[in-house]
Amino acid sequence: MRIIIVGAGIIGSNLAKFLTDENHEVYIIETDPETARKVDEKLDAKVIVGNGADPEALKKAGIEQADLVIAVTTSDETNLVVGVLAESFGAKRRIARVRSVSLSNVLDEVGYAKFHLDELINPEELASQTIIKTIETPGASEVADFAEGKILLRAFDIPEASHLCGLRVEEVRDEDFPWPFIIVAIKRNGSVLIPKGDTFVEAEDRIYVLLPHQSLGEFLTFVNPESRMPKKVVIYGATHMGQRVAKALSEKISDVILLEENPLIAEKAAGALESIRVINGTAAEKDILVECGIEAADAFIATSGNDHSNLVSAVLAKKMGAKRTAIITQHPDYMSIVDALKIDALINPRLLAMQQILRLVRGKGIQSVTKMMDCDAEALEFIPEPGAPITKSPIKNINFPKNSIVGAVSREDGVILVDGETEIKAGERVIVFCQESAVKKLQSLFIHKKAF
DSSP states (O other): OEEEEEOOSHHHHHHHHHHHHTTOEEEEEESOHHHHHHHHHHSSSEEEESOTTSHHHHHHTTGGGOSEEEEOOSOHHHHHHHHHHHHHHTOSEEEEEOOOHHHHHHHHHHOGGGGTOSEEEOHHHHHHHHHHHHHTSTTEEEEEEEGGGTEEEEEEEOOTTOTTTTOBGGGGSSTTOSSOOEEEEEEETTEEEOOOTTOBOOTTOEEEEEEEGGGHHHHHHHHOTTOOOOSEEEEEOOSHHHHHHHHHHHTTOSEEEEEESSHHHHHHHHHHOTTSEEEESOTTSHHHHHHHTGGGOSEEEEOSSOHHHHHHHHHHHHHTTOSOEEEEOOOGGGGGTTTTTTOOEEEOHHHHHHHHHHHHHHOTTEEEEEEOTTSSEEEEEEOOOTTOGGGSSOGGGSOOOSSEEEEEEEETTEEEEOOTTOOOOTTOEEEEEEEGGGHHHHHHHTSOTTTO
């Protein structure tokens, strides 16, 4: 697939790396010569110095033959212009990054097609939504929703006090559990395994669970008897993301405090968020955290624009008594160290944007993609085509690739968790957990062979 990326910032360069690793033909257009030079040295992509809103730059990248154009500059206006130009030159599909909430809302209302776009991405908004879901799911380290929120994927680190400790996977799929769930994967000692019926759940495992949304409340108590909904949350960084999270959480949590170092930004945030206490100060100072009452905080969330500050402040907050910590970071290397630093959740806007784009890159049958943190595993939402192999036989007779498991199906009459007798019909939403190496073979099961 020929893919043109306009903008070689953090989002653009990381997308380019992932897409070249998947053997796509990638072109990058970047206005800044120094940034373009650095990207050219690191990536196996063709880098063009120029303005992506300039037709000549787009032509140099072969816009007429482009399968996908992704505009991710820091300018919403430039990204929208790129989309219009790309459509006029014949690019098959077009994605634009739009950071303005008001502009995103307008585009949602009038429809992307009027702006010649197939998709919008707003990494910061995606990250805000993920933080909110994480905090509202006590104990969860990773979250994703499928089938328009009817099916949830949640990851939990298993404490010794959990009722799951010592149970075999087959023991948690019987009638003793009126709130259904299924364990689709276990991360143990750095490796992900797809469990069998006789696999035991152990303390310190990270389990990945699929469940209908109505099962979540009961399951939270089961997985960790000490879990409870947060009553006090401290947020560091009055960025758009921080303010969005603070406002959303304050509707359900009585005590939300927002910390901001810049006095002007703090004052502006205080005016916009009247029901939230805003403190001017840095979370890297113990006195400020004491003033916030960090020792009583159920959660500390670092959403500042500085990755290093977010990491340091979360470590300090946890040391001073915060029960759970979550950080925003664009830094890919942080994923491998959060466990050692006892940070409970890491949200990476770059990864969330990449997941949204992967749905279009992967092609037929795939409705959404969620990549797991720091491992080569994915959860995918498929919609099988009429006549696809998976619709022709019960699950037990389908030759699924190794390291994959079909977990749940959303159909008109509700959500079911899959067993061997389940028969899948065309048009249903099917959630599959797998290792990355199994994606292509899985995809072939959901597509009619004549159309594949």
